[in-house]
Amino acid sequence: MLLERFYDEDLAQASYLIGCQATGDAVVVDPRRDIGIYLDAVKKHGLRITAVTETHIHADYLSGTRELAHATGADIFVSGEGGTDWEYGFPANRLHDEDIITVGNIRVQARHTPGHTPEHLVFLVTDGAFADEPGYVLSGDFVFVGDLGRPDLLDEAAGGVDTRFQGALDLFDSLRTVFLALPDHVQVHPAHGAGSACGKALGAIASTTVGYERLHAWWGPYLAAGDRDGFVAELLDGQPDAHAYFARMKRENRDGPSVLGPLSDLVELDADRAAGAIDADDVVFVDTRTPDAVRAGSVPGALAIPAVGKTAAWGAWAVDPEREKRPLLLFVHDGPQAIEVRDHLIRVGIDSYAGFVTSLGDLPTVPSDTIAPESVANLEDAFVLDVRQASEYADGHVPGATRIGAGRVLWDSDELPADRTIVTYCQSGARNIVASQALRRAGIPVVELKGSYLGWVRAGQPVETPVAS
Structure with a gap:
């Protein structure tokens, strides 16, 4: 056997x-x-x-x-x-x-x-x-x-x-x-x-x-x-x-999941074709680089789904194929990585792809809005959003933070205020970039806490834990 x-x-x-x-x-x-x-x-x-x-x-x-x-x-x-x-x-x-x-x-x-x-x-x-x-x-x-x-x-x-x-x-x-x-x-x-x-x-x-x-x-x-x-x-x-x-x-x-049949290679788009598709809003641009690279600058409206670690789960946090009917355009290192990312994402039913690009070229990019831990207190009426697990939140969090897990925040976005500055964080920043880019693409502006919770602690900022009942 x-x-x-x-x-x-x-x-x-x-x-x-x-x-x-x-x-x-x-x-x-x-x-x-x-x-x-x-x-x-x-x-x-x-x-x-x-x-x-x-x-x-x-x-x-x-x-x-x-x-x-x-x-x-x-x-x-x-x-x-x-x-x-x-x-x-x-x-x-x-x-x-x-x-x-x-x-x-x-x-x-x-x-x-x-x-x-x-x-x-x-x-x-x-x-x-x-x-x-x-x-x-x-x-x-x-x-x-x-x-x-x-x-x-x-x-x-x-x-x-x-x-x-x-x-x-x-x-x-x-x-x-x-x-x-x-x-x-x-x-x-x-x-x-x-x-x-x-x-x-x-x-x-x-x-x-x-x-x-x-x-x-x-x-x-x-x-x-x-x-x-x-x-x-x-x-x-x-x-x-x-x-x-x-x-x-x-x-x-x-x-019964739909049957895909044999999977073909993805097509690499040249810069002009990619720019046209993005400008026409015919595709969802997905940046698969590291969280720090995405924060340094990516295409406006890009989703962040890092091609390391939990690619399938992160993709399912950011893309709901029942609502998002446009195909994904993947920004990757090369063709083999495009196939690898696609194969991970189809495990959670994300099946539609326009192809991939390997360079941002002349595409316009914007850095992520971030804020240093010591500057959060200077924001008037900030809404601090913790996207970690409940157990992490219970171990310590930014004082006054509201918790909505990264895997739910896009679906629970109606719980976010429209008239306050939303500051997001996770433990180290990886989950936070997935959640924050998904919210930005949905039209909800957010500011990321630099270094996330670990950065907050290293900066010597106060920590809150739930009071035992």
């Missing part, structure tokens, strides 16, 4: 290829939308993808299940659990609790584990050529290394009302009846790692075991004592922001 993990550092997301080397059959679990890595892998290993499946309706990225099935002719398997509100809207084989996908000599058994979402499945994997019981579980967003999938996303991203409490109780029961019923030696391979917004304290290592989590995970004592109320309170406390784009991902993944 072959079990290969593909990890996307951008979205902290893992997908898996399981292959039977005796028959050449393979299944891919939780694929992303740029599918070249899976096609390359099966070619390397002499396999063919006969099945594609996913653990649940994802919120943080657009599923590649339909894309990969279209490219390979593989059968699609999705959850048939969760009730009518969580039924997939495209043709596929429906999996119910204890159903099995057969891949050569390998058995992949679905187990219904509601909690993170009502339809969530995990997959118990048995290498039939070696054993007659499962040795591995692909746990999706149910059990992570050292943590659990958050049960509040339906409230935060899908319009639910207080579903988090039932979800937390469902997680408790799923742990008890499915996860802890497995032998300690079973290896656990989750769908996310550290940095994902699908949990609050995910471990950075790739896998764990049932026994290790039973002994050492924070939730173990609550399960051992049967303390449902304590478990629910601890699970729901301190969850990170659910980014606004999660709601779109939920809808598109439930209904």
Whole structure:
């Protein structure tokens, strides 16, 4: 048996290829939308993808299940659990609790584990050529290394009302009846790692075991004592922001993401053509350089989506393709980087591109408006906007600052005043440039705090923390 993990550092997301080397059959679990890595892998290993499946309706990225099935002719398997509100809207084989996908000599058994979402499945994997019981579980967003999938996303991203409490109780029961019923030696391979917004304290290592989590995970004592109320309170406390784009991902993944087919190279535009498209407002200019480079000067109205780190997530903070119908014009180093940025952005459903440029040439540029920490107090009636996570804000913030996370600020811009100077900051400046440029393009002028919060602290400015109740 072959079990290969593909990890996307951008979205902290893992997908898996399981292959039977005796028959050449393979299944891919939780694929992303740029599918070249899976096609390359099966070619390397002499396999063919006969099945594609996913653990649940994802919120943080657009599923590649339909894309990969279209490219390979593989059968699609999705959850048939969760009730009518969580039924997939495209043709596929429906999996119910204890159903099995057969891949050569390998058995992949679905187990219904509601909690993170009502339809969530995990997959118990048995290498039939070696054993007659499962040795591995692909746990999706149910059990992570050292943590659990958050049960509040339906409230935060899908319009639910207080579903988090039932979800937390469902997680408790799923742990008890499915996860802890497995032998300690079973290896656990989750769908996310550290940095994902699908949990609050995910471990950075790739896998764990049932026994290790039973002994050492924070939730173990609550399960051992049967303390449902304590478990629910601890699970729901301190969850990170659910980014606004999660709601779109939920809808598109439930209904079925559009199939892109083979992706072509992007076209490089010459200076005159690029200038004409920008002047006519036919494109959205996207500056992928470092935050400092964008602040030094970029095209008026440009979005900032740095081509380092969290490109897909940052892109989804700044671009809502349901509202923005103009194609993106990428400012990059070269053609390969343009393809790399495009491949990251299609993971969150940003699919339309006019091409790329590698130089600003004679295009007009403007620097970002910034303000030194010591000058903020001189502004009359300033509105200070903190775009960090709630936990960062709680650790200390600029006195009087209002917090709206960078992943929500464009959608919650009606909460910003029209008659006050808006001063924005994050921790070091990377998230802030994404948020501030998105607000500027939306017609909301903002001034960035130089050095962001770290600059504020280094300048010896006062810090406020919430008063304990």
